Amino acid sequence: MSYQFDFLAVAREAPELAAGLARTVELTAVACIAGLLIGIVGAVCRAWQLRPFNTLFAVYVEMFRNTPFLVQLFFLFFGLPTLGIDIAPDSAAMLAMVINLGAYAVEIIRSGIEATPKGQIEAAQALALKRWQIFLHVVLRPALLRVWPAMTSQVVIVMLGSAVCAQISTEELSYAASLIQSRNFRAFETYFVTAGLYLALALLLRQTLLRGGGRLLKRGRP
């Protein structure tokens, strides 16, 4: 084999990679926060069987957990303009990620809510708390703590899945990679480095969420 590896050719494109990385992080952060909120609201509607919202969320969850992310993305970006709804690539990517993560978050958080010991609810009822007060002050935090590892995994999956957003020209990390390798013809080096960046980001994200989230939810509890 006479191929000469040239990683410097990739290093020269560091600013491009950094910009893509930043966009990936930004998309993931928004998806994480908005997805969590959707998850909490949806999980309450499902767990409490609030009609008609429980049915709406059930349909939403099944639709987005049982179709490919790429198809969801293409539908938003290429499909909706047919109805006169034009969405910029960045917005479409963000929206797709939020909706996708939200669907999984509903089910993850619901399982946490439903695992609340009955005694906790009864104790709160006996203290004259109303239903939503019980949810807010007694159920929510322990439920999130219970499912936080699962929630963290799902955020990491969505972050990695955001690579396909390059297909609609969202300028995130994999878009940067594809751009760079088309300029320097160093596909091996470019994708090798890009894979390394995704790996590092995934590990960092997982640790940050697990520790940070755990700390936030536990508030100094041993």
Add this chain to the structure above:
Amino acid sequence: MSLVNITGLHKHYGPNHVLKGVDLTVRQGDVVTLIGRSGSGKSTLLRTINGLESFDQGSITLAGQTIGSRDAKALQQLRLQVGMVFQQFNLFPHLTVGENIMMSPRVVKGESPHILREEAHALLAKVGLADKFDAWPDQLSGGQQQRVAIARALAMKPQVLLCDEITSALDPELVNEVLAVVRQLAQEGMTLIMVTHEMRFARDVSNHVVFMHQGKIHEAGHPADLFSRPQTPELQNFVSAVM
């Protein structure tokens, strides 16, 4: 004056008729103990008093206010007056001891944190846990957790305190520290309705003992009479089995 008045209470669990017409009057300052075999309906009766169990027929009147079987607003009013302590403590694991005590008066009554803090400290001192304000529930022994649960119930300033087998989940050496707190409450004039298997304690502390059998009040009276001269064969059997 009667504080709690229960008349003709019926409850079914599917085909099981678990309360078959219960009448019970509890006056201010009474210490009432419900005894009976498991399945006799004593816990169910206790839990209807603050609406944790619904009922099918009859009525419960608390301080002159009648509570229907399914009336959310009346239930809320009722629960403001009735505190409860559970067998499994049920402290909120994500809140410190102090927060466990302050949470419901803050959330439900909107009382100021400053006053609540003082009251919580006073309540903890009362149950002998003055130094545990910032501790977490899972750092405490069962007996300590149960005493915090009592303090938490008292923080709502209830007129009646329900105790549902509150020493049954405790190691034997921890039972007395909890009973001592209940005894003190009784002496201070707190109205108590308890389900317990601690017969000696029931005899010492209560002024009215109710023996439940097959969903009915089978025999009731002052503990001195009831335990030493049980009238019905069912109570005679029960007393000789447990004492």
